[in-house]
Amino acid sequence: ICMGLYARRHVIELERMKVELRGVATTDSLTGAYNRMKFEEIIDIEIERAKRFTHPLSLLMFDIDEFKRVNDTHGHGVGDEVLKEFAGIAKAHTRKINHLVRWGGDEFIIVPVETPLKGAAILSDRLRQAIETHDFGKVGKISASFGVAQYNEGDTKETLLKRLDDALYNAKNGGGNKVEMIR
Template structure:
């Protein structure tokens, strides 16, 4: 009986921390972890990067192919994201078709390599039903004067610059 209870508790914990579609962490878990790691970064002045990823024209995918195809694309993108990042990075589904990755102990050069690898892997991937999709990525580095809010806002601004400048690209915050 105890083994069954332990397994049920493990399953409940997994469900409470993960997005059921992509298998990535959910927003709640991400924000909790982000807060904890952010406090460590401030105390110890570590390099770190933040990446926001948005699927380009996702509404058109759902409209043209249906929501099941959109869900399938999200699932596959989650797998590609997991393969592109390093162990110790914290990937999550931010909401809808947006994803976020906190990358502790990451220089600007490190995050550029990961973002470029992700863009290339997605461009060359054959997604079921829809075949191709692209993403826009916003990236920023941790600054000593950041708050969680300002860091997220700066990264989000870089993401919107990528979208405004044609999509399927990476933009780095100033």
């Protein structure tokens, strides 16, 4: 009986550790957003769903305008706090079924499940406004630029991400603090 109880406790502890490790492997430790590895899994599933069920699939890519200046002026510790708040605002303004991913540095992607391009652009603008009006403490006000792209028949993950990156680039090049869409 004692061995059975010990074995059961051991199995329960191993399962708990497995769940914890899965979270560590797929989540950005600073912001709590998913990481790129998890994004790869998510986007493959969402592209398959879009193909199979003809659901719309759009993506948002966004980053903080002139984030380097935040780090250079206030230090990386303050920059990290800004990133945490930034991600928190994004989480607060998206549905629970959507996926927030830290793409790298200050770049994030949102996968708004079953959302057409126009809906993704509306979400982007709401989020842009929420960021623009938020007080980031020592840093004060910041702004963000957004690129939005939709999955089109025949797209690969790479072609979709290229258009998404191009849309963000256009927003940044157009002065920042704006949303740019590419079909």
